[in-house]
Amino acid sequence: MTELATRWLGLELRSPLVVGASPLTDDLDALRACVKAGAGAVVMHSLFEEQLVEEQMAAHRFIDSRINMDAEARSFFPESEVFEMGSGSYLQRLELLRRSLDVPIVASLNGISTGGWTAHALELEAAGAHAIELNLYDLATDPSETATSLEQRQQAVVRSVVEQVSIPVSVKLSPFYSALPAFVAGVEAAGARGLVLFNRFYQLEMDLDELELSREVVLSSSAELPLRLHAAAMLYGQTSLEMAVSGGVHSGDDAAKAILSGATAVQVVSAILANGPGALEQIHDGLNRRLSDMGYRDLTEARGALSMAKAPNSRTWERLNYARLLHGWK
Template sequence: MDLKTTYLGLTLEHPLVPSAGPLTEKLDDLKRLEDAGAAAVVLHSLFEEQLRIESAELDYHLSHGVESYPEALTYFPEPSEFRLGPEDYLELIAGAKKALRIPVIASLNGSTLGGWTDYARKMQEAGADALELNIYNIPTDPDQSSAEIEDTYVEIVRAVRSAVTIPVAVKLSPFFTNFAHVAKRLVAAGANGLVLFNRFYQPDIDLETLEIRPNVLLSTPMAMRLPLRWIAILYGRLNASLAATSGVHRATDAIKLLMAGADVTMMCSALLRHGPQHLGTVKRDMIAWLEEHEYESVAQLKGSMSQKNCPDPSAFERAQYMRALTTYPVPPARGS
């Protein structure tokens, strides 16, 4: 069975890729994922806020008190000698490239246009095979228009694209007025791929302490329905790779997303629940399904049920929405 796929110009042995998360923070865990059969890995994200904080601390230590103490100018080491948090990330990239045989994709997470995007170049220099740009933004300003928000996304992608020559994928949320239009603009700005979709972690209220707490809930297979729809709609319309993330727990989830047009299917929650070895289970089940249904390769499967190739293209649009609502069975009244 030929499971090979191409993502961001990288040839992968199969389409199962661990996404950015707790299991991709340490080199030992990355080795475990490779041993379990990962086709590539996306490292955990380096955040814009980390880079801003480290830069501010560095400026403070280099300048604080220089006018009061003559020895201050020589007391602190040169900037190149500082051990900043982001430097550890670069070491992780370099270490992973040295230790692993599979592609290593770095992840840069931010929400505003700024100098932090220059760090993408350092990730490339450290050896990253590609970069996943995770733009995570929750607009709260009622005076900021949707056009302004979308323009910021485009400018961030352009800034990163101008800083690197390696492939760049953009991880997005689905909350745009016209997602297809935004996707087209980002590809035109230089994105080589789109990762659909980012999950917004919603806050919760602790009724005992009356504090707002972050609430991270692992995904379920139902979450794959949203990326499935949009990947199916975008397949064949954009000159870019498509990655599905969120809700990939079983071989059947991955197969459906590949049929919709995904080049790779990314996993996180399922691996946190079952461990890295779950990759092998999903891969074996995928091969069994393909053989049972007489497929010879993933390439033969890919995009076969996209909107472009589906016998009923309206299935991904409003007509199917109305059909679903009008045909759902109503339970009988009690006592009848």
């Protein structure tokens, strides 16, 4: 059998399978079952800076509006500081997972300001996170803003966090960069330790009957995996950042493809949400069988074997493959 133990972000993992950021953070029993099934690490759901700010402002508005209604109100309304407004509950959950699970716990941070990212990153480190996953989501809506300025701002955020914490920082990217290798080089120069390819943005849908926007979570399928494989295969050998594939991994073969493309870790969410922790065990066993059947003794031998740097015909990853597909789709 293939040895699946690996190192990711400087952390010792019993397998490359990682429970990705998801609502499973709040289900300790499910996470225990995932670890038993072969998970090598757990990523918590994101701590959203803007959500914390909104909660704080709402509480202040509530108290202030009632204080102004009565001159004696200040004598019986509590101070706003007594409310749990901030990252407290998230930090408590992080500490609980650290005590309860014998695998590395990665905190996830989704911020909107350089100062906010840094302050919360320090809290996560103090609470015991083994690493931090920065979830970069900065949507360009201003036509005067260029891709260069947006990317420079994101790289500055990465740098500000890396400079403040001593634990490894991984950056979760969107698939929409026009020159991904160049941006990744900037992230590496900013001091990051790893990449996650890619974020699955939950898009708004239109309800035509009610004439309004609606939100619906649609789980991934294996059809989303090739986008991640292409990016990992392209970046392997061009960056020292340790890559994790996230999105579209539903089988052992899917996980094997991610490793062969150059990934160090493979994040799984939708398969677990759909079929429970048993799905992770099936992926774990399937990955082991596939790599063993291919003759690989460990993940180091398998990693990047089908990347652009090592593929027998690297041009199949490039534009030439697009033309061939169009002419031979039948």
